[in-house]
Amino acid sequence: MKTTSSIISLKNVFKEYLLGDGSVFVALKNINFEIHQGEFSAIIGPSGSGKSTLMHVVGLLDKPSRGEIIINGKDVAKMNDNQTSVLRNSYVGFVFQQFNLLNKLTIKENILLPATYCKEKLDFDADQRAEMLMEKFGIISKKDSFPNKISGGQQQRVAVARALLMKPQLILADEPTGNLDHKTGNEIIDLFEELNKSENITIVMVTHEMEIAERTRRQIRILDGEIVNDNK
Amino acid sequence: MKITTEISLLLKSAWGDFRRDKVRTALTSLGITIGVLSVVLLIALGLGLKNYIEQTFESLGANLVMVMPGSGISSNGPAGMVGGGAEFDEKDVRDVRNIPNLKYVVPVYFRSIAISSADAEKIGYLMGVNEELFPLMDVKTVTGELWGKTDVGKKAKVAVLGYTIADDLFERPEDALGKTIRVESLRLKVVGIVEKTGDRETDRSAMIPYTATFGSLNPKKTFWAVYLGVPDEEMVSGVKGEAERILLKRYDKDEFSVTEQSEILKTVNQIFGIINLILIAIGSISLLVGGVGIMNIMYATVTERTREVGIRRALGATKRDILLQFLTESVVLSVFGGLIGLLLAALIVVIVRIWFPVALNLLAVVLAIGVSSAIGIFFGVFPAKKAADLSPMEAIRYE
Numbered sequence: 001m002k003t004t005s006s007i008i009s010l011k012n013v014f015k016e017y018l019l020g021d022g023s024v025f026v027a028l029k030n031i032n033f034e035i036h037q038g039e040f041s042a043i044i045g046p047s048g049s050g051k052s053t054l055m056h057v058v059g060l061l062d063k064p065s066r067g068e069i070i071i072n073g074k075d076v077a078k079m080n081d082n083q084t085s086v087l088r089n090s091y092v093g094f095v096f097q098q099f100n101l102l103n104k105l106t107i108k109e110n111i112l113l114p115a116t117y118c119k120e121k122l123d124f125d126a127d128q129r130a131e132m133l134m135e136k137f138g139i140i141s142k143k144d145s146f147p148n149k150i151s152g153g154q155q156q157r158v159a160v161a162r163a164l165l166m167k168p169q170l171i172l173a174d175e176p177t178g179n180l181d182h183k184t185g186n187e188i189i190d191l192f193e194e195l196n197k198s199e200n201i202t203i204v205m206v207t208h209e210m211e212i213a214e215r216t217r218r219q220i221r222i223l224d225g226e227i228v229n230d231n232k
Numbered sequence: 233m234k235i236t237t238e239i240s241l242l243l244k245s246a247w248g249d250f251r252r253d254k255v256r257t258a259l260t261s262l263g264i265t266i267g268v269l270s271v272v273l274l275i276a277l278g279l280g281l282k283n284y285i286e287q288t289f290e291s292l293g294a295n296l297v298m299v300m301p302g303s304g305i306s307s308n309g310p311a312g313m314v315g316g317g318a319e320f321d322e323k324d325v326r327d328v329r330n331i332p333n334l335k336y337v338v339p340v341y342f343r344s345i346a347i348s349s350a351d352a353e354k355i356g357y358l359m360g361v362n363e364e365l366f367p368l369m370d371v372k373t374v375t376g377e378l379w380g381k382t383d384v385g386k387k388a389k390v391a392v393l394g395y396t397i398a399d400d401l402f403e404r405p406e407d408a409l410g411k412t413i414r415v416e417s418l419r420l421k422v423v424g425i426v427e428k429t430g431d432r433e434t435d436r437s438a439m440i441p442y443t444a445t446f447g448s449l450n451p452k453k454t455f456w457a458v459y460l461g462v463p464d465e466e467m468v469s470g471v472k473g474e475a476e477r478i479l480l481k482r483y484d485k486d487e488f489s490v491t492e493q494s495e496i497l498k499t500v501n502q503i504f505g506i507i508n509l510i511l512i513a514i515g516s517i518s519l520l521v522g523g524v525g526i527m528n529i530m531y532a533t534v535t536e537r538t539r540e541v542g543i544r545r546a547l548g549a550t551k552r553d554i555l556l557q558f559l560t561e562s563v564v565l566s567v568f569g570g571l572i573g574l575l576l577a578a579l580i581v582v583i584v585r586i587w588f589p590v591a592l593n594l595l596a597v598v599l600a601i602g603v604s605s606a607i608g609i610f611f612g613v614f615p616a617k618k619a620a621d622l623s624p625m626e627a628i629r630y631e
């Protein structure tokens with residue numbers, strides 16, 4: 001993996017929350033790591049250890065209190081809302097534990113949603129790509145259904161399809177199996193494995209289940225906001 | 233993305249949201265609907281009143297100059313016997329007759345008074361005039377005839393009755409013909425009944441030779457006004473000036489006024505302009521309330537949809553995208569409400585027109601659409617800004 005380029009790198013990243021009583025809670029402490037092109041890695045740690053916070057910072061949904069996040073050689077801290085929005089739109093794709101589909105849109109409209117926020121002309125046909133992804137994930141027959149009418153496993157497939165629509169460099173998945181039964185959860189991980197192997201898509205996945213984490217090649221262990229182990 | 237595609241996408245998304253929540257959409261728009269409805273109807277009513285008054289004035293002949301006591305219609309009504317001012321007499325009438333270019337000169341004795349027939353008594357107006365009033369005011373009879381110059385000369389006790397008073401005093405208006413009516417001690421023979429004019433005063437008047445009022449009714453032989461009929465509109469101001477010049481020899485400047493009908497109309501228009509403004513202001517309050525209603529619902533919507541905002545932000549929506557999304561919704565909601573209000577108002581106007589000359593004008597339409605979209609923007613911008621300023625991370629964590 002030494003030859004591949006770095007997609008994202010974090011240097012001395014801290015995230016602090018000001019609590020209601022005026023005290024400061026340190027959710028991330030001095031985080032340092034790099035994600036390389038084509039990696040499939042897991043961030044593991046107990047509940048409340050800061051995994052989601054880390055995901056949000058890496059995915060530009062939140063800014064670190066201190067430290068540097070470098071994407072494509074550029075420091076995220078120096079970007080404005082429009083620039084980080086562009087990156088969220090086409091550089092990263094999110095998959096969440098709660099699926100986070102919009103219930104009032106159909107499956108296909110959900111998958112196409114990121115395309116409506118792209119300010120530049122796409123170099124592919126979004127509609128065709130959505131059809132292709134639905135076909136590939138076995139949800140094409142549900143394309144005009146609404147999210148609350150399909151199973152959890154299917155919803156998560158929709159979320160993965162939506163994350164892939166804009167051909168992102170990086171998929172960030174925050175406990176993607178957390179709301180799924182064992183078998184369905186494993187099917188989603190199968191899907192990730194397949195995307196990583198055959199299409200070389202970079203995936204970072206948060207989980208607190210060892211069994212799931214062991215299916216990735218790299219595990220970053222986090223405890224109380226600090227990385228305690230990284231077997232890269 | 234092209235601006236038109238962006239707008240069409242925004243509208244489509246707003247439309248989709250409304251379709252899925254029809255009840256809320258209807259209730260939110262209702263405030264604006266009622267607001268626009270009341271503003272438009274009040275304007276229509278104002279215009280209607282104005283039309284009504286104008287029609288009444290038009291029934292008076294075209295080129296009419298009125299010589300009245302006091303400083304014009306503002307200080308003295310038709311029953312203008314009260315207060316100071318000139319009391320015109322036959323000498324004044326003779327004097328103004330010397331004005332060149334005059335077609336008619338009508339002395340007017342005018343009084344609100346009880347008029348009775350054999351079996352009824354009603355308050356009406358007694359108008360002591362000469363025969364020139366009839367062509368000047370374009371008076372026509374439905375039955376009987378108008379009295380003439382000789383009747384004035386011989387102080388004939390004859391009357392031409394307005395349609396309403398004839399109807400009030402007799403079983404049918406036509407029955408009045410040939411009957412005797414009484415005004416105080418004066419007994420008058422009805423020789424003609426006038427067509428219904430729509431003018432309240434004319435329709436309730438008994439028109440008699442002014443000479444017949446001389447006696448106990450009008451011992452001083454004075455008149456309330458003198459009407460001058462001018463053959464051509466261009467001569468009106470000349471006649472007016474000449475009348476003033478002549479009367480100033482006898483009266484002080486503030487004891488009389490010479491008004492032309494168009495001036496009265498102007499005053500009436502001014503008054504109705506003000507009434508209209510007041511009506512619009514009252515209606516605007518309900519529009520404002522409707523706007524606040526939209527703001528309330530939009531604020532609630534933002535809270536309700538925090539998670540949605542978070543999801544959209546995670547997928548690449550900028551602050552501007554979110555702002556526009558919420559703003560579009562409130563504007564569409566209020567314009568939708570406004571159009572419905574306008575439609576309802578138009579419907580009501582069409583129906584009410586049967587009885588009263590209410591009217592819709594362009595101002596009302598422009599106001600309805602313009603104001604409701606302005607309200608949508610104004611009251612929508614605060615909630616939309618709140619949605620746009622949500623932190624993406626907090627929004628997506630929102631339960």
Ligand SMILES: Nc1ncnc2c1ncn2[C@@H]1O[C@H](COP(=O)(O)OP(=O)(O)O)[C@@H](O)[C@H]1O
Binds near residue numbers: 050
């Ligand atoms: N907005 C916030 N304000 C204050 N504390 C927060 C906020 N978000 C998360 N935390 C705290 O940060 C810690 C890490 O949370 P999180 O990243 O969600 O953990 P995980 O995903 O590993 O369960 C938790 O103790 C949580 O209470």
Ligand SMILES: [Mg+2]
Binds near residue numbers: 051052053
């Ligand atoms: Mg978490």
